[in-house]
Amino acid sequence: MKLLETYILRRVGQMFLVALLPVLAIIWTTQVLQRINLVTDSGQSIGSFAKLATMILPSIIPVVLPFALVIAITQTLTTMNNDSELTVIDAAGARRSVLIRPILLLAAVISVFSFFVDNVVEPRAKTVVRQMIAETYADLLSSVIEEKTFRKLDEGLYVQISQRMAGRMLKGLFVADERDPAYELIYYAKEGAVDDTGTTLIMHEGEVHRKTPDGNVSVINFDSYSFDLSDMTENRGQATLRASDRDLWFLFNPDPADKDYTIRPQSYRAELHRRLTDWILPVVFALFSLAIAGDARSHREARLHPMVSALAYAFAMRWAAFYAANQIDTDPEYIAVLYAIPIVSSIVSIVFLGLHKRLVMPSFIRDRISSFWRRMQERLLAATGRTGGGTAQ
Numbered sequence: 001m002k003l004l005e006t007y008i009l010r011r012v013g014q015m016f017l018v019a020l021l022p023v024l025a026i027i028w029t030t031q032v033l034q035r036i037n038l039v040t041d042s043g044q045s046i047g048s049f050a051k052l053a054t055m056i057l058p059s060i061i062p063v064v065l066p067f068a069l070v071i072a073i074t075q076t077l078t079t080m081n082n083d084s085e086l087t088v089i090d091a092a093g094a095r096r097s098v099l100i101r102p103i104l105l106l107a108a109v110i111s112v113f114s115f116f117v118d119n120v121v122e123p124r125a126k127t128v129v130r131q132m133i134a135e136t137y138a139d140l141l142s143s144v145i146e147e148k149t150f151r152k153l154d155e156g157l158y159v160q161i162s163q164r165m166a167g168r169m170l171k172g173l174f175v176a177d178e179r180d181p182a183y184e185l186i187y188y189a190k191e192g193a194v195d196d197t198g199t200t201l202i203m204h205e206g207e208v209h210r211k212t213p214d215g216n217v218s219v220i221n222f223d224s225y226s227f228d229l230s231d232m233t234e235n236r237g238q239a240t241l242r243a244s245d246r247d248l249w250f251l252f253n254p255d256p257a258d259k260d261y262t263i264r265p266q267s268y269r270a271e272l273h274r275r276l277t278d279w280i281l282p283v284v285f286a287l288f289s290l291a292i293a294g295d296a297r298s299h300r301e302a303r304l305h306p307m308v309s310a311l312a313y314a315f316a317m318r319w320a321a322f323y324a325a326n327q328i329d330t331d332p333e334y335i336a337v338l339y340a341i342p343i344v345s346s347i348v349s350i351v352f353l354g355l356h357k358r359l360v361m362p363s364f365i366r367d368r369i370s371s372f373w374r375r376m377q378e379r380l381l382a383a384t385g386r387t388g389g390g391t392a393q
Contacts, residue, residue: 002098004089008076009102016072016106024057024064031056048132055129058122062114066281069110070314073103073289074307086295099294100353107286115279119248126245155179169193173203175227184211187227201227243271251275270328273335277321277342284342285314287349295356317345 032053077099080086089098150160156179162172175187189206203225210218242260243251251272254261261268292313293306321341327334 004094004098005102008099009106011080012072012076012103012106015076016068016110019071019075020064020068023068024060027060027064028053028057031060052129052132055125055132058117058125062118062122062278065110065114066285066318067311067314069107069282070285070289070310071307073286074293074305074310077290077293078306081293096294096353096356100290103286103290104283107283110282111279114282118279119275123245123247127241130241130245173201173206175201175203182212185209186211187225189225203227243267246271248272248275264329266329269332270325273328273338274321274325277325277338280342281318281321284317284346284349285310287346287353288313291349291352291357294353317341 077086086099148160148162150158152158156177158176160172160174161170164170170192171190173187173189173192175185175189177185177187186209187203187206188208189203191205192201192203194201203222205223206225207219207221208225210220243264246254246268251268254265254268256262289306289310292310321338324334324338324341328338
Protein backbone atom coordinates (compact mmCIF):
# COMPACT_ATOMS: atom_id res chain seq x y z
CA MET A 1 0.00 0.00 0.00
CA LYS A 2 1.31 3.44 -0.89
CA LEU A 3 2.40 5.92 1.75
CA LEU A 4 -0.54 8.24 1.04
CA GLU A 5 -3.04 5.39 1.21
CA THR A 6 -1.55 4.27 4.53
CA TYR A 7 -1.87 7.82 5.84
CA ILE A 8 -5.55 8.03 4.86
CA LEU A 9 -6.27 4.56 6.26
CA ARG A 10 -4.66 5.45 9.59
CA ARG A 11 -6.57 8.72 9.93
CA VAL A 12 -9.92 7.19 9.06
CA GLY A 13 -9.24 4.20 11.35
CA GLN A 14 -8.37 6.44 14.29
CA MET A 15 -11.46 8.57 13.78
CA PHE A 16 -13.55 5.39 13.45
CA LEU A 17 -12.45 4.24 16.90
CA VAL A 18 -13.00 7.72 18.35
CA ALA A 19 -16.58 7.71 17.01
CA LEU A 20 -17.30 4.05 17.81
CA LEU A 21 -16.26 3.70 21.43
CA PRO A 22 -18.30 6.56 23.03
CA VAL A 23 -21.47 5.74 21.06
CA LEU A 24 -21.07 2.05 21.83
CA ALA A 25 -20.56 2.81 25.51
CA ILE A 26 -23.68 5.01 25.70
CA ILE A 27 -25.96 2.49 23.96
CA TRP A 28 -24.51 -0.40 25.96
CA THR A 29 -25.11 1.47 29.23
CA THR A 30 -28.76 2.12 28.38
CA GLN A 31 -29.27 -1.56 27.51
CA VAL A 32 -27.58 -2.71 30.70
CA LEU A 33 -29.67 -0.41 32.90
CA GLN A 34 -32.84 -1.92 31.44
CA ARG A 35 -31.76 -5.27 32.88
CA ILE A 36 -30.69 -4.09 36.32
CA ASN A 37 -33.82 -5.70 37.74
CA LEU A 38 -32.16 -9.08 37.24
CA VAL A 39 -30.00 -8.22 40.25
CA THR A 40 -32.54 -6.29 42.33
CA ASP A 41 -35.47 -8.68 41.85
CA SER A 42 -33.79 -12.07 41.68
CA GLY A 43 -31.00 -11.77 44.22
CA GLN A 44 -28.25 -12.53 41.72
CA SER A 45 -24.61 -11.65 42.35
CA ILE A 46 -22.85 -8.73 40.69
CA GLY A 47 -20.74 -11.30 38.83
CA SER A 48 -23.81 -12.71 37.11
CA PHE A 49 -24.92 -9.21 36.18
CA ALA A 50 -21.46 -8.41 34.77
CA LYS A 51 -21.62 -11.56 32.65
CA LEU A 52 -25.08 -10.60 31.40
CA ALA A 53 -23.87 -7.08 30.57
CA THR A 54 -20.97 -8.51 28.57
CA MET A 55 -23.28 -10.79 26.61
CA ILE A 56 -25.33 -7.75 25.49
CA LEU A 57 -22.41 -6.19 23.59
CA PRO A 58 -22.53 -8.46 20.48
CA SER A 59 -26.10 -7.40 19.72
CA ILE A 60 -25.13 -3.71 19.74
CA ILE A 61 -21.85 -3.77 17.81
CA PRO A 62 -23.22 -4.60 14.29
CA VAL A 63 -25.76 -1.76 14.59
CA VAL A 64 -23.23 0.88 15.62
CA LEU A 65 -20.36 -0.05 13.27
CA PRO A 66 -21.79 1.40 9.99
CA PHE A 67 -22.71 4.75 11.56
CA ALA A 68 -19.31 5.08 13.24
CA LEU A 69 -17.72 4.48 9.84
CA VAL A 70 -19.84 7.23 8.24
CA ILE A 71 -18.74 9.68 10.93
CA ALA A 72 -15.10 8.65 10.52
CA ILE A 73 -15.06 9.00 6.73
CA THR A 74 -16.93 12.31 6.48
CA GLN A 75 -15.10 13.93 9.39
CA THR A 76 -11.65 12.85 8.13
CA LEU A 77 -12.27 13.93 4.54
CA THR A 78 -13.79 17.24 5.63
CA THR A 79 -10.77 17.96 7.83
CA MET A 80 -8.41 17.06 4.99
CA ASN A 81 -10.36 19.39 2.68
CA ASN A 82 -10.22 22.24 5.21
CA ASP A 83 -6.46 21.70 5.52
CA SER A 84 -6.18 21.77 1.69
CA GLU A 85 -4.86 18.20 1.66
CA LEU A 86 -7.47 17.02 -0.85
CA THR A 87 -6.58 19.97 -3.09
CA VAL A 88 -2.88 19.06 -2.95
CA ILE A 89 -3.66 15.42 -3.75
CA ASP A 90 -5.68 16.47 -6.82
CA ALA A 91 -3.03 18.99 -7.91
CA ALA A 92 -0.32 16.31 -7.66
CA GLY A 93 -2.19 14.26 -10.25
CA ALA A 94 -2.97 11.36 -7.93
CA ARG A 95 -5.77 9.05 -8.96
CA ARG A 96 -8.96 9.13 -7.00
CA SER A 97 -8.38 5.47 -6.16
CA VAL A 98 -5.67 6.64 -3.76
CA LEU A 99 -8.48 8.05 -1.62
CA ILE A 100 -11.10 5.39 -2.28
CA ARG A 101 -9.02 2.22 -1.93
CA PRO A 102 -7.95 2.50 1.75
CA ILE A 103 -11.43 3.55 2.87
CA LEU A 104 -13.13 0.67 1.06
CA LEU A 105 -10.50 -1.71 2.44
CA LEU A 106 -11.36 -0.59 5.97
CA ALA A 107 -15.09 -0.87 5.19
CA ALA A 108 -14.60 -4.41 3.87
CA VAL A 109 -12.76 -5.46 7.04
CA ILE A 110 -15.53 -3.96 9.18
CA SER A 111 -18.17 -5.76 7.08
CA VAL A 112 -16.45 -9.13 7.56
CA PHE A 113 -16.17 -8.46 11.29
CA SER A 114 -19.84 -7.46 11.40
CA PHE A 115 -20.79 -10.69 9.60
CA PHE A 116 -18.83 -12.75 12.12
CA VAL A 117 -20.38 -10.99 15.13
CA ASP A 118 -23.92 -11.04 13.73
CA ASN A 119 -23.91 -14.69 12.67
CA VAL A 120 -21.54 -16.42 15.10
CA VAL A 121 -20.96 -14.40 18.27
CA GLU A 122 -24.36 -12.74 18.76
CA PRO A 123 -26.53 -15.92 18.51
CA ARG A 124 -24.34 -17.67 21.08
CA ALA A 125 -24.38 -14.67 23.38
CA LYS A 126 -28.18 -14.39 23.17
CA THR A 127 -28.52 -18.10 23.93
CA VAL A 128 -26.35 -17.69 27.03
CA VAL A 129 -28.43 -14.69 28.16
CA ARG A 130 -31.72 -16.53 27.75
CA GLN A 131 -30.39 -19.53 29.64
CA MET A 132 -29.07 -17.32 32.44
CA ILE A 133 -32.44 -15.62 32.88
CA ALA A 134 -34.28 -18.95 32.75
CA GLU A 135 -32.01 -20.50 35.37
CA THR A 136 -32.26 -17.41 37.57
CA TYR A 137 -36.00 -17.86 38.02
CA ALA A 138 -36.05 -21.65 37.90
CA ASP A 139 -36.37 -22.03 41.67
CA LEU A 140 -38.73 -19.30 42.76
CA LEU A 141 -38.85 -19.71 46.52
CA SER A 142 -35.98 -21.85 47.75
CA SER A 143 -33.22 -19.65 46.29
CA VAL A 144 -34.63 -16.42 44.85
CA ILE A 145 -36.77 -15.01 47.65
CA GLU A 146 -34.80 -13.21 50.35
CA GLU A 147 -35.71 -13.46 54.00
CA LYS A 148 -38.07 -10.81 55.42
CA THR A 149 -38.50 -9.18 52.00
CA PHE A 150 -41.63 -8.99 49.87
CA ARG A 151 -41.06 -10.35 46.37
CA LYS A 152 -43.31 -10.29 43.34
CA LEU A 153 -43.40 -13.74 41.74
CA ASP A 154 -46.07 -13.02 39.17
CA GLU A 155 -48.61 -10.33 38.33
CA GLY A 156 -50.72 -10.09 41.49
CA LEU A 157 -48.72 -12.70 43.47
CA TYR A 158 -46.43 -11.66 46.36
CA VAL A 159 -44.47 -13.76 48.84
CA GLN A 160 -42.54 -13.13 52.05
CA ILE A 161 -40.65 -15.58 54.25
CA SER A 162 -39.16 -14.93 57.68
CA GLN A 163 -36.46 -17.59 57.59
CA ARG A 164 -34.94 -20.12 55.18
CA MET A 165 -33.90 -23.44 56.71
CA ALA A 166 -31.86 -26.38 55.40
CA GLY A 167 -33.53 -28.92 53.14
CA ARG A 168 -35.74 -26.39 51.27
CA MET A 169 -37.69 -25.64 54.45
CA LEU A 170 -39.20 -22.15 54.91
CA LYS A 171 -40.40 -20.51 58.12
CA GLY A 172 -43.04 -17.78 58.53
CA LEU A 173 -44.75 -17.84 55.13
CA PHE A 174 -46.97 -15.02 53.87
CA VAL A 175 -48.54 -15.27 50.39
CA ALA A 176 -50.87 -12.67 48.82
CA ASP A 177 -52.66 -13.84 45.69
CA GLU A 178 -54.66 -11.20 43.77
CA ARG A 179 -54.55 -12.82 40.33
CA ASP A 180 -58.25 -13.72 40.29
CA PRO A 181 -60.46 -10.57 40.11
CA ALA A 182 -63.33 -12.49 41.77
CA TYR A 183 -61.55 -12.72 45.14
CA GLU A 184 -58.30 -12.11 47.01
CA LEU A 185 -56.45 -14.82 48.92
CA ILE A 186 -53.98 -14.27 51.74
CA TYR A 187 -52.10 -17.24 53.16
CA TYR A 188 -50.29 -17.43 56.50
CA ALA A 189 -48.30 -20.52 57.48
CA LYS A 190 -45.93 -21.40 60.27
CA GLU A 191 -43.69 -23.34 57.93
CA GLY A 192 -43.58 -24.79 54.45
CA ALA A 193 -41.38 -26.19 51.70
CA VAL A 194 -41.11 -26.32 47.92
CA ASP A 195 -41.22 -29.84 46.53
CA ASP A 196 -38.34 -31.31 44.52
CA THR A 197 -39.96 -30.46 41.18
CA GLY A 198 -40.37 -26.80 42.16
CA THR A 199 -44.02 -26.81 41.11
CA THR A 200 -45.78 -26.95 44.51
CA LEU A 201 -45.46 -25.00 47.75
CA ILE A 202 -46.62 -27.15 50.67
CA MET A 203 -47.62 -25.07 53.73
CA HIS A 204 -48.21 -26.40 57.25
CA GLU A 205 -50.14 -25.02 60.26
CA GLY A 206 -51.69 -21.89 58.84
CA GLU A 207 -54.81 -20.19 57.61
CA VAL A 208 -56.12 -18.66 54.40
CA HIS A 209 -58.21 -15.46 54.20
CA ARG A 210 -60.59 -15.21 51.26
CA LYS A 211 -61.94 -11.72 50.51
CA THR A 212 -64.65 -11.05 47.89
CA PRO A 213 -65.20 -7.71 46.07
CA ASP A 214 -68.20 -6.92 48.32
CA GLY A 215 -65.94 -6.97 51.40
CA ASN A 216 -66.92 -10.36 52.86
CA VAL A 217 -63.99 -12.26 54.38
CA SER A 218 -63.85 -15.98 55.19
CA VAL A 219 -61.04 -17.60 57.18
CA ILE A 220 -60.05 -21.24 56.89
CA ASN A 221 -57.50 -22.93 59.15
CA PHE A 222 -55.45 -25.77 57.72
CA ASP A 223 -52.87 -28.31 58.88
CA SER A 224 -51.47 -28.75 55.39
CA TYR A 225 -52.12 -26.85 52.17
CA SER A 226 -50.64 -27.21 48.66
CA PHE A 227 -50.14 -24.05 46.63
CA ASP A 228 -49.68 -24.68 42.89
CA LEU A 229 -46.66 -23.00 41.26
CA SER A 230 -46.71 -24.94 38.00
CA ASP A 231 -48.10 -22.02 35.97
CA MET A 232 -45.01 -19.99 36.84
CA THR A 233 -42.36 -22.70 36.79
CA GLU A 234 -43.28 -24.93 33.88
CA ASN A 235 -41.37 -22.76 31.39
CA ARG A 236 -38.69 -21.50 33.76
CA GLY A 237 -35.26 -23.10 33.76
CA GLN A 238 -35.65 -23.87 30.05
CA ALA A 239 -34.74 -21.14 27.60
CA THR A 240 -36.97 -20.75 24.55
CA LEU A 241 -34.81 -19.80 21.56
CA ARG A 242 -36.14 -17.40 18.94
CA ALA A 243 -35.07 -16.78 15.36
CA SER A 244 -32.60 -14.07 16.41
CA ASP A 245 -30.91 -16.57 18.76
CA ARG A 246 -30.13 -19.08 16.00
CA ASP A 247 -26.92 -19.30 14.02
CA LEU A 248 -26.85 -18.84 10.26
CA TRP A 249 -26.69 -22.57 9.52
CA PHE A 250 -29.89 -23.22 11.47
CA LEU A 251 -31.65 -20.43 9.55
CA PHE A 252 -30.62 -22.00 6.26
CA ASN A 253 -31.88 -25.42 7.36
CA PRO A 254 -34.33 -25.12 10.30
CA ASP A 255 -35.34 -28.14 12.30
CA PRO A 256 -38.98 -28.92 11.36
CA ALA A 257 -39.54 -30.31 14.86
CA ASP A 258 -38.43 -27.12 16.62
CA LYS A 259 -41.38 -25.71 18.60
CA ASP A 260 -40.69 -22.04 17.92
CA TYR A 261 -40.08 -22.69 14.21
CA THR A 262 -43.39 -24.53 13.81
CA ILE A 263 -45.24 -21.60 15.42
CA ARG A 264 -43.59 -18.74 13.47
CA PRO A 265 -41.62 -20.01 10.46
CA GLN A 266 -41.94 -16.62 8.74
CA SER A 267 -39.78 -14.98 11.43
CA TYR A 268 -36.94 -17.36 10.58
CA ARG A 269 -37.21 -16.44 6.93
CA ALA A 270 -37.08 -12.73 7.76
CA GLU A 271 -34.12 -13.21 10.11
CA LEU A 272 -32.18 -15.12 7.45
CA HIS A 273 -32.51 -12.38 4.84
CA ARG A 274 -31.76 -9.69 7.41
CA ARG A 275 -28.52 -11.46 8.29
CA LEU A 276 -27.57 -11.73 4.62
CA THR A 277 -27.99 -7.99 4.01
CA ASP A 278 -27.03 -6.21 7.24
CA TRP A 279 -23.38 -7.20 7.20
CA ILE A 280 -22.69 -5.39 3.89
CA LEU A 281 -23.95 -2.02 5.18
CA PRO A 282 -20.48 -0.71 6.18
CA VAL A 283 -19.34 -0.97 2.53
CA VAL A 284 -22.55 0.64 1.27
CA PHE A 285 -22.27 3.46 3.79
CA ALA A 286 -18.61 3.98 2.87
CA LEU A 287 -19.51 4.32 -0.81
CA PHE A 288 -22.06 7.09 -0.40
CA SER A 289 -19.90 8.80 2.24
CA LEU A 290 -17.12 8.97 -0.36
CA ALA A 291 -19.58 10.26 -2.95
CA ILE A 292 -20.63 13.02 -0.53
CA ALA A 293 -17.30 14.09 0.97
CA GLY A 294 -14.60 12.62 -1.25
CA ASP A 295 -13.69 15.64 -3.40
CA ALA A 296 -11.98 18.97 -2.81
CA ARG A 297 -14.36 21.89 -2.23
CA SER A 298 -14.02 25.61 -1.79
CA HIS A 299 -14.10 26.95 1.77
CA ARG A 300 -16.47 29.69 0.58
CA GLU A 301 -19.08 27.26 -0.62
CA ALA A 302 -22.20 27.43 1.53
CA ARG A 303 -23.24 23.90 2.32
CA LEU A 304 -24.20 21.51 5.05
CA HIS A 305 -21.42 19.64 6.76
CA PRO A 306 -20.97 16.40 4.79
CA MET A 307 -21.47 14.42 7.98
CA VAL A 308 -25.04 15.71 8.30
CA SER A 309 -25.93 14.65 4.76
CA ALA A 310 -24.20 11.28 5.08
CA LEU A 311 -25.86 10.47 8.40
CA ALA A 312 -29.26 11.49 7.00
CA TYR A 313 -28.78 9.04 4.12
CA ALA A 314 -27.51 6.38 6.52
CA PHE A 315 -30.48 6.68 8.89
CA ALA A 316 -32.94 6.69 5.98
CA MET A 317 -31.37 3.57 4.47
CA ARG A 318 -31.18 1.78 7.82
CA TRP A 319 -34.82 2.57 8.54
CA ALA A 320 -35.87 1.35 5.08
CA ALA A 321 -33.95 -1.91 5.54
CA PHE A 322 -35.42 -2.39 9.01
CA TYR A 323 -38.94 -1.77 7.72
CA ALA A 324 -38.52 -4.18 4.79
CA ALA A 325 -37.12 -6.90 7.07
CA ASN A 326 -40.12 -6.58 9.41
CA GLN A 327 -42.58 -6.74 6.52
CA ILE A 328 -41.12 -10.05 5.28
CA ASP A 329 -42.99 -11.76 8.15
CA THR A 330 -46.29 -11.09 6.42
CA ASP A 331 -45.29 -10.34 2.82
CA PRO A 332 -42.44 -12.32 1.15
CA GLU A 333 -42.32 -9.78 -1.70
CA TYR A 334 -40.36 -7.47 0.60
CA ILE A 335 -37.39 -9.84 0.30
CA ALA A 336 -36.59 -8.26 -3.06
CA VAL A 337 -36.97 -4.79 -1.52
CA LEU A 338 -34.55 -5.69 1.27
CA TYR A 339 -31.85 -6.71 -1.21
CA ALA A 340 -32.58 -3.81 -3.57
CA ILE A 341 -31.91 -1.16 -0.90
CA PRO A 342 -28.13 -1.76 -0.56
CA ILE A 343 -27.67 -2.73 -4.22
CA VAL A 344 -29.33 0.38 -5.65
CA SER A 345 -27.57 2.64 -3.16
CA SER A 346 -24.20 1.12 -4.05
CA ILE A 347 -24.78 1.48 -7.78
CA VAL A 348 -25.83 5.13 -7.44
CA SER A 349 -22.77 5.89 -5.30
CA ILE A 350 -20.40 4.15 -7.73
CA VAL A 351 -21.90 6.10 -10.65
CA PHE A 352 -21.37 9.40 -8.84
CA LEU A 353 -17.81 8.43 -7.93
CA GLY A 354 -17.08 7.38 -11.51
CA LEU A 355 -18.43 10.63 -12.94
CA HIS A 356 -16.56 12.70 -10.31
CA LYS A 357 -19.84 14.22 -9.14
CA ARG A 358 -20.99 14.92 -5.63
CA LEU A 359 -23.93 13.11 -4.14
CA VAL A 360 -25.93 15.92 -2.56
CA MET A 361 -29.15 16.06 -0.66
CA PRO A 362 -32.17 17.54 -2.48
CA SER A 363 -32.18 21.33 -2.09
CA PHE A 364 -35.54 21.61 -0.29
CA ILE A 365 -34.42 19.06 2.33
CA ARG A 366 -30.99 20.66 2.63
CA ASP A 367 -32.50 24.13 3.11
CA ARG A 368 -34.85 22.93 5.83
CA ILE A 369 -32.06 21.16 7.70
CA SER A 370 -29.85 24.24 7.41
CA SER A 371 -32.64 26.48 8.70
CA PHE A 372 -33.32 24.09 11.59
CA TRP A 373 -29.62 23.97 12.45
CA ARG A 374 -29.35 27.77 12.47
CA ARG A 375 -32.37 28.08 14.77
CA MET A 376 -30.89 25.54 17.15
CA GLN A 377 -27.60 27.44 17.24
CA GLU A 378 -29.42 30.70 17.93
CA ARG A 379 -31.44 29.14 20.76
CA LEU A 380 -28.30 27.60 22.23
CA LEU A 381 -26.53 30.97 22.18
CA ALA A 382 -29.53 32.67 23.75
CA ALA A 383 -29.80 30.00 26.46
CA THR A 384 -26.14 30.29 27.40
CA GLY A 385 -26.24 34.10 27.41
CA ARG A 386 -23.73 34.45 24.61
CA THR A 387 -23.96 36.53 21.47
CA GLY A 388 -22.48 35.95 18.08
CA GLY A 389 -19.45 37.83 16.86
CA GLY A 390 -21.26 39.36 13.91
CA THR A 391 -23.27 38.44 10.87
CA ALA A 392 -21.93 37.43 7.51
CA GLN A 393 -22.55 39.83 4.67
